[in-house]
Amino acid sequence: MSQLLCSRLYLTATSRSLSFNSLCNKTGDKWKLSRWYTCYKSHAHGSTQQPGNAFHRIWSLTQRAVRHSPSRTSKSAGLRLILGPAVLSVSARLFCRVARCEADVNNNTPGEVIATDPVPEFKWHMLWEFVKPQLFALICAVVLAFGAAILNIQIPLMLGDLVNVVARYLREHSGNYVNEVKGPAMKLLGLYGIQGLLTTGYIILLSRVGERVAADMRKSLFAALLRQDVAFFDANKTGQLVNRLTADIQEFKSSFKLVISQGLRSITQTVGCFVSLYVISPKLTGLTVVVLPCLVGAGALIGSFLRKLSRLAQEQVAKATGVADEALGNVRTVKAFAMEERELQLYACEVDKSCEMNENLGGGIAVFQGLSNMALNCIVLGTIFAGGTLISSNELSPGDLMSFLVASQTVQRSLASISILFGQVVRGISSGARVFEYMSLQPTIPLSGGGRIPYHSLTGRVDFMNISFSYPTRPGHEVLKRFNLTLPPCKTVAIVGESGGGKSTVASLLERFYDPTSGVVMLDGLDIRTLDLAWLRGQVIGFINQEPVLFGSSIMENIRFGKPGATDAEVISAAKQANAHRFITSFPDGYNTMVGERGVMLSGGQKQRIAIARALVKNPSILVLDEATSALDAESERVVQEALDRATRGRTVLIIAHRLSTIQGADFICVMSNGRIVEAGTHLELLSKGGLYSDLIRRQRAEGQK
Numbered sequence: 001m002s003q004l005l006c007s008r009l010y011l012t013a014t015s016r017s018l019s020f021n022s023l024c025n026k027t028g029d030k031w032k033l034s035r036w037y038t039c040y041k042s043h044a045h046g047s048t049q050q051p052g053n054a055f056h057r058i059w060s061l062t063q064r065a066v067r068h069s070p071s072r073t074s075k076s077a078g079l080r081l082i083l084g085p086a087v088l089s090v091s092a093r094l095f096c097r098v099a100r101c102e103a104d105v106n107n108n109t110p111g112e113v114i115a116t117d118p119v120p121e122f123k124w125h126m127l128w129e130f131v132k133p134q135l136f137a138l139i140c141a142v143v144l145a146f147g148a149a150i151l152n153i154q155i156p157l158m159l160g161d162l163v164n165v166v167a168r169y170l171r172e173h174s175g176n177y178v179n180e181v182k183g184p185a186m187k188l189l190g191l192y193g194i195q196g197l198l199t200t201g202y203i204i205l206l207s208r209v210g211e212r213v214a215a216d217m218r219k220s221l222f223a224a225l226l227r228q229d230v231a232f233f234d235a236n237k238t239g240q241l242v243n244r245l246t247a248d249i250q251e252f253k254s255s256f257k258l259v260i261s262q263g264l265r266s267i268t269q270t271v272g273c274f275v276s277l278y279v280i281s282p283k284l285t286g287l288t289v290v291v292l293p294c295l296v297g298a299g300a301l302i303g304s305f306l307r308k309l310s311r312l313a314q315e316q317v318a319k320a321t322g323v324a325d326e327a328l329g330n331v332r333t334v335k336a337f338a339m340e341e342r343e344l345q346l347y348a349c350e351v352d353k354s355c356e357m358n359e360n361l362g363g364g365i366a367v368f369q370g371l372s373n374m375a376l377n378c379i380v381l382g383t384i385f386a387g388g389t390l391i392s393s394n395e396l397s398p399g400d401l402m403s404f405l406v407a408s409q410t411v412q413r414s415l416a417s418i419s420i421l422f423g424q425v426v427r428g429i430s431s432g433a434r435v436f437e438y439m440s441l442q443p444t445i446p447l448s449g450g451g452r453i454p455y456h457s458l459t460g461r462v463d464f465m466n467i468s469f470s471y472p473t474r475p476g477h478e479v480l481k482r483f484n485l486t487l488p489p490c491k492t493v494a495i496v497g498e499s500g501g502g503k504s505t506v507a508s509l510l511e512r513f514y515d516p517t518s519g520v521v522m523l524d525g526l527d528i529r530t531l532d533l534a535w536l537r538g539q540v541i542g543f544i545n546q547e548p549v550l551f552g553s554s555i556m557e558n559i560r561f562g563k564p565g566a567t568d569a570e571v572i573s574a575a576k577q578a579n580a581h582r583f584i585t586s587f588p589d590g591y592n593t594m595v596g597e598r599g600v601m602l603s604g605g606q607k608q609r610i611a612i613a614r615a616l617v618k619n620p621s622i623l624v625l626d627e628a629t630s631a632l633d634a635e636s637e638r639v640v641q642e643a644l645d646r647a648t649r650g651r652t653v654l655i656i657a658h659r660l661s662t663i664q665g666a667d668f669i670c671v672m673s674n675g676r677i678v679e680a681g682t683h684l685e686l687l688s689k690g691g692l693y694s695d696l697i698r699r700q701r702a703e704g705q706k
């Protein structure tokens, strides 16, 4: 409708010589946007006032500035009359809601929803490494995008030519109308066609480049994460790391594509169209130069509000997803405690909040689009009024006015997209910086770092010599204190003791998940820090813990995880040793049975036996059993224990156990307390001592009789 009205006005202005000077006064000086913005910033970020009050105060300042302006005109007053109350109420509500939403999100989980970590430095040389393989496609995309933008600058001028031809024909009524129009119209059509082709070309190339860069970054980041040592995963949440792989790389990819497509196009078009505007009419250009920045500034301000609202809404959606994720991931616990209703309420509460935020966002966008449409149409109107005056004084042709209108619309669109682009670029750079930061992290215990593999076959002797250790995440808390222990070749050594005494920590040091703060762990007389870590973990040490984690693939693949190149026969032999072959073959799909996510489709005892088979398939010299049977019922424990007894023959074994009944046959038993060995000997020797070990035995027997 507004376009129809404008075209009517355009026709009136170009056909009649009316004077519209009074309507051409500039209004940009009255809005005092810079003052408004400064006020908004100081109130929004520093003030202790209610955000809504702050907004009203800012608005009244603006109103006062408008009222006291000496050059008030009827147009600005009219605008203020129409827009003032509406904008005031809608914007104040929007402002309050943004502030409230932010407070909500901050209050619910402090420091978790809104990331406050300082943004690391963006590493351009790392980006270059990913862009280099796509350089040719990227250069082609840039050239095509640049070409499309240059052609876009030509369009207003050619449209003007076309209008001039029509106007001349109307004035002179000579020649054939179709012949007159055909030439410029065909040229214009050709230009549209070429521009369409260039646009298609650069978008295809750019999405290819973007996708490939993102895919390479994902692979590289995943490799970098897997390279890190266990201490890194103690300190970083899995969700955060997964977010780097997904959301951050997605954000970076979007920004990357946007900068090259929209950024390049918008800047080229803005500069080119401004030159065209100036060539067509310096006077009209002067008017545009005054009004446009004000509108773009206001647009950027509202846009930043909306982006903030959008970010908060996204974070709230992520929070709701987190609640659902946790409930579904732990569905057995939820059901066991009949907490379905509570989880539903929690989720519904988070979803309602996100719904409210998204509604606010939708409202904000609607207001923004309504206002910006109106403002742009007002500019068209003003240009037609002013252009009509120039036409009446023969300073401008109707075609030139048309060119000017189209070119100025292109400039407005380009400036608007540059302002949006700016925020996107900032977000993209910070996402990229975080991704590159993780990529360049070097593990303190590198998996492959030139460590050696001994030529001789191992005896399997292990010595913990004078070990002191604190976890990197808790440096002040010494878990092991000058700890000494020898695991003789082919013997079974058990560690027992109170909970939290440091038993599992000893196993972690042998696996070299961590390095001791002081002291050495020796394997066959060699410091394990000098040995090849992949060899040590992959071939020398087999590890079975209390809660075996299986992957969501087949039983065959899960056992083969212990030795990637193992033949089917090796896998089956390991399964037999682990007492697992019989139950596996009782399944309809046998070794191809899928075990479900984390092995949920198997019983605890079955999972444990597959884990034993997985450890045995690599035929390790050293076996570490960290409470391998403590989660099982009596019958499962019997079958698993039988498998373990067979598995431990001919190997050096370290058993960490709670249930003392399972380690009575060990060659040597150590009792740990507070990071030290306080008693050591065989079962009978320790019993005869009557110390901590016999205390523990007595307590467990008493508990068993209850």
Ligand SMILES: Nc1ncnc2c1ncn2[C@@H]1O[C@H](COP(=O)(O)OP(=O)(O)OP(=O)(O)O)[C@@H](O)[C@H]1O
Pocket: 234, 471, 473, 474, 479, 498, 499, 500, 501, 502, 503, 504, 505, 506
């Ligand atoms: N990843 C870790 N980061 C920081 N501290 C840890 C970590 N793992 C364990 N600890 C701490 O180290 C101490 C020893 O833990 P460890 O797991 O070795 O004890 P444990 O004797 O095996 O206990 P339990 O018998 O209960 O399994 C505990 O105080 C524990 O809180």
